[in-house]
Amino acid sequence: MTSKKAISFYLFLAISYLHSCKNQEPCPIPEEVTYSNQIKTIIETDCFLCHAPDVYKTKASRNKIFDYENLKKHAESGVLVGSITHSTGFIAMPYKKGIKIDSCNIELIKKWVKTGMKN
Numbered sequence: 810m811t812s813k814k815a816i817s818f819y820l821f822l823a824i825s826y827l828h829s830c831k832n833q834e835p836c837p838i839p840e841e842v843t844y845s846n847q848i849k850t851i852i853e854t855d856c857f858l859c860h861a862p863d864v865y866k867t868k869a870s871r872n873k874i875f876d877y878e879n880l881k882k883h884a885e886s887g888v889l890v891g892s893i894t895h896s897t898g899f900i901a902m903p904y905k906k907g908i909k910i911d912s913c914n915i916e917l918i919k920k921w922v923k924t925g926m927k928n
Contacts (some may be wrong), residue, residue: 836913842876843923844928852880852912854898855903884922893918 823910842848852860852874873879874889883889891899893910903910910918921927 836916838913838916838920840918842924844880844921844926848880848921849877849919851910851918855910855914859904863893881926882919890919890922903919 811913837846856874860874862873872883874883880889888899890896893915895901895909901909908914
């Protein structure tokens with residue numbers, strides 16, 4: 810491939826990528842995020858396979874995140890956001906390799922933590 814063709818090809822790919830990003834709908838983040846209204850459902854849907862009250866004791870982590878008080882402790886320590894964003898130094902959650910919580914749900918959890926973790 811000649812230089813001009815290669816440049817044109819990569820320019821086309823870059824423009825296509827940027828255009829596709831523009832069409833994505835922003836996450837619908839409410840003014841107030843609370844455990845009861847949003848976070849509890851996310852945790853039950855994405856985390857209860859291993860962290861439900863009747864399951865967590867049989868799993869290696871033994872992390873209690875199935876109620877407000879316990880989840881708040883993990884949020885205050887930074888473990889919750891570090892784990893769900895797969896940040897360096899944290900065990901990526903969900904634990905299955907390559908699986909990540911929906912980005913809009915991550916944003917909801919981050920806002921919940923940032924705004925004081927209201928119940």
